[in-house]
Amino acid sequence: xxxxxxxxxxxxxxxxxxAVADLLLSDGKIENIGxxxxxxxGAQTIDAQGMIVAPGFVDMHVHLRTPGRExxxxxxxxxxxxxxxxxxxxxxxxxxxxxxxxxxxxxxLKEQAHKESVVHAYVSGAVTKxxxxxxxxxxxxxxxxxxxxxxxxxxCVADDGIFRKALRESARAGLLLIDHCxxxxxxxxxxxxxxxxxxxxxMRGMPRQAEYEMVRRDIEYARGLDALVHIAHVxxxxxxxxxxxxxxxxxxxxxxxAPHHFTLTDEACANYDTRTKMNPPLRADYDVKAIKEAxxxxxxxxxxxxxxxxxxxxxxxxxxxxxxxxxxxxxALSISVMELVNKGVLDWPRLIELLSSAPAKILGIxxxxxxxxxxxxxxxxxxxxxxxxxxxxVASRSKxxxxxxxxxxxxxxxxxxxxxxxxxxxxxx
Amino acid sequence: xxxxxxxxxxxxxxxxxxxxHILAATDSFKQVTTRSxxxxxxxxxxxxxxxxxxPSTRTSASFELAAKRLSCDVLTLNIATSSVKKxxxxxxxxxxxxxxxxxxxxxxxxxxxxxxxxxxxxxxCVINAGDGWHEHxxxxxxxxxxxxxxxxxxxxxxxxxxxxxxxxxxxxxxxxGLTKLGAQVTVCAPPVLLPVxxxxxxxxxxxxxxxxxxxxxxxxxxxxxFERDCAQAFPSRTEYFRKYGVTxxxxxxxKHDIVVMHPGPMNRGIEMSSEVADGPNSVILExxxxxxxxxxxxxxxxxxxxxxxx
Amino acid sequence: MTDKKTVIMDSAAMGKTxxxxxxxxxxxxxxxxxxxxxxxxxRGAYIAARLADKVSELAGKKIERGYLGITLYRDDLSQQSExxxxxxxxxxxxxxxxxxxxADDVLYTGRTVRCAxxxxxDLGRPAxxxxxxxxxxxxxELPIRADYAGKNIPTAKxxxxxxxxxxxxxxxxxxxxxx
Numbered sequence: 001x002x003x004x005x006x007x008x009x010x011x012x013x014x015x016x017x018x019a020v021a022d023l024l025l026s027d028g029k030i031e032n033i034g035x036x037x038x039x040x041x042g043a044q045t046i047d048a049q050g051m052i053v054a055p056g057f058v059d060m061h062v063h064l065r066t067p068g069r070e071x072x073x074x075x076x077x078x079x080x081x082x083x084x085x086x087x088x089x090x091x092x093x094x095x096x097x098x099x100x101x102x103x104x105x106x107x108x109l110k111e112q113a114h115k116e117s118v119v120h121a122y123v124s125g126a127v128t129k130x131x132x133x134x135x136x137x138x139x140x141x142x143x144x145x146x147x148x149x150x151x152x153x154x155x156c157v158a159d160d161g162i163f164r165k166a167l168r169e170s171a172r173a174g175l176l177l178i179d180h181c182x183x184x185x186x187x188x189x190x191x192x193x194x195x196x197x198x199x200x201x202x203m204r205g206m207p208r209q210a211e212y213e214m215v216r217r218d219i220e221y222a223r224g225l226d227a228l229v230h231i232a233h234v235x236x237x238x239x240x241x242x243x244x245x246x247x248x249x250x251x252x253x254x255x256x257x258a259p260h261h262f263t264l265t266d267e268a269c270a271n272y273d274t275r276t277k278m279n280p281p282l283r284a285d286y287d288v289k290a291i292k293e294a295x296x297x298x299x300x301x302x303x304x305x306x307x308x309x310x311x312x313x314x315x316x317x318x319x320x321x322x323x324x325x326x327x328x329x330x331x332a333l334s335i336s337v338m339e340l341v342n343k344g345v346l347d348w349p350r351l352i353e354l355l356s357s358a359p360a361k362i363l364g365i366x367x368x369x370x371x372x373x374x375x376x377x378x379x380x381x382x383x384x385x386x387x388x389x390x391x392x393x394v395a396s397r398s399k400x401x402x403x404x405x406x407x408x409x410x411x412x413x414x415x416x417x418x419x420x421x422x423x424x425x426x427x428x429x
Numbered sequence: 430x431x432x433x434x435x436x437x438x439x440x441x442x443x444x445x446x447x448x449x450h451i452l453a454a455t456d457s458f459k460q461v462t463t464r465s466x467x468x469x470x471x472x473x474x475x476x477x478x479x480x481x482x483x484p485s486t487r488t489s490a491s492f493e494l495a496a497k498r499l500s501c502d503v504l505t506l507n508i509a510t511s512s513v514k515k516x517x518x519x520x521x522x523x524x525x526x527x528x529x530x531x532x533x534x535x536x537x538x539x540x541x542x543x544x545x546x547x548x549x550x551x552x553x554c555v556i557n558a559g560d561g562w563h564e565h566x567x568x569x570x571x572x573x574x575x576x577x578x579x580x581x582x583x584x585x586x587x588x589x590x591x592x593x594x595x596x597x598x599x600x601x602x603x604x605x606g607l608t609k610l611g612a613q614v615t616v617c618a619p620p621v622l623l624p625v626x627x628x629x630x631x632x633x634x635x636x637x638x639x640x641x642x643x644x645x646x647x648x649x650x651x652x653x654x655f656e657r658d659c660a661q662a663f664p665s666r667t668e669y670f671r672k673y674g675v676t677x678x679x680x681x682x683x684k685h686d687i688v689v690m691h692p693g694p695m696n697r698g699i700e701m702s703s704e705v706a707d708g709p710n711s712v713i714l715e716x717x718x719x720x721x722x723x724x725x726x727x728x729x730x731x732x733x734x735x736x737x738x739x
Numbered sequence: 740m741t742d743k744k745t746v747i748m749d750s751a752a753m754g755k756t757x758x759x760x761x762x763x764x765x766x767x768x769x770x771x772x773x774x775x776x777x778x779x780x781x782r783g784a785y786i787a788a789r790l791a792d793k794v795s796e797l798a799g800k801k802i803e804r805g806y807l808g809i810t811l812y813r814d815d816l817s818q819q820s821e822x823x824x825x826x827x828x829x830x831x832x833x834x835x836x837x838x839x840x841x842a843d844d845v846l847y848t849g850r851t852v853r854c855a856x857x858x859x860x861d862l863g864r865p866a867x868x869x870x871x872x873x874x875x876x877x878x879x880e881l882p883i884r885a886d887y888a889g890k891n892i893p894t895a896k897x898x899x900x901x902x903x904x905x906x907x908x909x910x911x912x913x914x915x916x917x918x
Contacts, residue, residue, distance in 0.1 A: 202599075202601060
């Protein structure tokens with residue numbers, strides 16, 4: 001099938017392109033991009049006037065709960081949620097049950113994803129066996145099995161010695177190491193940001209030091225070993241400052257931030273709504289501001305959702321007892337449009353870069369570009385389209401979003417994965 | 430002033446007028462509790478369930494007596510959190526009790542926010558009997574009622590709250606209630622037991638006990654829980670008593686009629702000496718007496734608000 | 740349509756009526772050593788106070804008086820759209836063994852009196868309770884009657900009998916209003 005997407009504003013940060021043009025998809029590849037491409041025989045034409053045509057989005061941080069918790073998300077439901085949000089590639093975190101900590105498991109999950117996921121779902125492996133932080137996994141083997149990264153996400157690689165070994169090993173294997181920066185000796189049994197709000201609500205706080213002191217450690221080891229480390233879900237200003245300084249000094253560090261961290265503050269926890277409980281927690285106003293600045297100035301490289309589905313029985317409980325995490329695949333685009341572009345924090349090309357080309361480059365996958373010959377992973381979005389995001393709208397199996405009942409602006413209208421049109425007119429096909 | 434809340438979750442959420450309304454209603458119930466027939470038929474036929482997910486003797490007994498003196502039937506359940514973990518969620522437990530046509534749930538829970546959550550999940554009245562470090566609104570109210578009956582108008586009073594502010598729901602309810610009614614509140618604790626952001630509550634802060642006592646009209650001395658949250662925070666009990674224990678000697682420098690309160694249960698010789706606890710300034714037992722009347726008022730007002738909304 | 744109001748008792752008439760009630764009370768119970776008059780708040784309390792003054796004068800001895808708040812004894816909790824005002828009880832003497840004259844402004848369904856009886860009995864065990872009212876307007880729903888009635892007024896249920904008193908309303912009068 002051939003598709004000709006006409007008259008859209010094509011934004012391809014990898015090629016520094018931002019112009020009204022036509023895009024021709026054919027046989028799963030981008031066949032042509034340019035002005036006034038004539039419609040080939042049998043091609044379906046899509047009028048994209050007023051819309052933005054972008055590389056399919058890449059989310060380098062999702063939890064699709066497979067294997068082990070298919071009751072709250074499956075590869076199929078999670079990837080459909082991704083599609084709805086304009087994503088065509090995702091990186092699955094290995095904190096499943098059991099954890100993805102052997103090459104065999106990584107290979108198996110990769111095959112299963114190939115069959116069941118409707119987007120490109122990539123596999124990552126654990127840094128340590130069972131994510132217990134004690135014994136390294138077969139990192140080179142994981143790479144050979146197709147994993148794109150190693151991470152103990154959900155937990156930090158807390159032991160300095162293990163972390164140093166892991167960083168050396170992943171550098172040698174050419175595999176990305178992603179760290180969830182949290183010193184659990186500091187965060188303890190905390191359930192939200194430590195602040196006036198946690199004191200007012202009478203809940204245990206997670207001090208910001210728990211994050212940025214680990215970011216500081218990771219940066220120092222990356223500097224010392226000249227190895228690459230990627231910092232997951234940055235939530236506070238101090239972390240941004242440390243990463244900015246490190247980058248200037250030539251340290252090989254990349255980092256991501258999640259939409260909820262540049263939209264909400266810990267004020268959102270006021271009603272003990274467990275949909276505002278995640279790790280790292282929602283922080284202060286000045287953190288939101290700092291993350292926005294860091295996304296704009298290149299300190300933070302990517303927007304990643306940390307899509308973390310949880311069932312009602314995990315969330316409809318006391319705040320203390322509720323699981324950490326929120327879903328985010330379906331709302332990331334709109335929230336980014338509303339908070340970043342519409343509020344003048346950054347421009348469209350930078351947003352598209354944060355959502356597609358930058359994470360694609362970090363992961364080294366053939367995505368995130370509209371170059372001729374590239375895989376036809378394309379998202380056409382309407383920057384003005386609106387949606388009341390009710391619980392019924394949710395495509396994920398879980399509904400734990402703090403943005404339920406928000407009016408969202410900026411939606412994916414057409415999504416192509418390997419040339420297949422899987423979202424049309426804003427609806428999953 | 431018309432009371433229209435079916436729940437009492439915390440004093441933070443009440444206006445000064447609402448707090449005054451409860452305190453005024455308490456007068457009538459205080460009268461009932463001091464006569465020989467200590468019971469009125471007001472809530473005859475209503476059922477109150479005491480759901481205590483955290484052990485408590487006094488608060489549970491006080492609520493039970495309050496409900497009985499309003500002619501309610503009372504069910505007191507001490508639910509070990511361990512059995513809750515076995516599968517039934519908090520909301521399920523509450524809904525099952527409510528399904529037995531219970532009108533009011535009185536909830537004590539270790540997790541902050543548990544009563545707030547239940548108040549949204551059930552139609553029954555929900556009264557917070559203490560949730561984590563969050564609030565203990567009836568304790569705050571009975572402290573204010575006691576202060577008022579001793580010292581008159583709360584406005585302008587200087588009240589110092591002394592002890593483990595960080596982990597105390599009593600401290601939070603007192604701070605909210607007293608500041609709303611116009612008292613000047615000082616909190617006094619060792620630095621590690623002053624929680625983050627405490628300055629934003631509109632209170633004066635000191636780490637010096639003598640400073641907290643000097644010029645105060647009343648002090649409210651909190652229980653130190655060495656077996657729990659304070660273990661890391663202070664070297665030893667004797668050390669705490671030396672620096673923060675309220676003694677007769679320290680009270681020499683205070684106003685001669687300073688009112689000394691304690692929410693109980695009291696650790697004699699840790700936060701307060703026996704001489705002070707049993708001395709002429711202590712109103713500790715009066716607090717306990719007033720507690721029943723305050724809780725009668727709260728059970729009554731929430732029940733009538735619920736009836737009116739039906 | 741404007742409300743129709745009929746004044747059925749003015750200030751002078753009220754004074755005379757209360758005087759007559761006091762005489763009746765003294766005549767029947769004046770010799771009893773423990774005689775006391777207890778009014779139902781709000782207006783019954785003022786009636787009790789005035790009666791007690793007059794009875795004291797006539798009997799030549801101080802008659803104890805008290806006031807009952809009966810909110811906590813009402814049986815219509817679920818029928819109230821507004822929360823009833825809480826009135827506290829002020830009875831500073833022991834009711835045990837006494838003859839108590841319970842006083843109120845209007846006797847209507849009898850439910851208020853029923854509440855007051857319960858409230859009074861919870862204070863102790865009087866030897867006898869009698870009822871004195873300024874106005875009896877009929878329509879009883881309980882087997883209750885007045886021992887001393889100032890004036891019987893036949894009314895329709897749709898009418899409103901309003902007693903106003905100097906102590907709280909600025910003037911003494913009884914008015915019937917038709918809706």
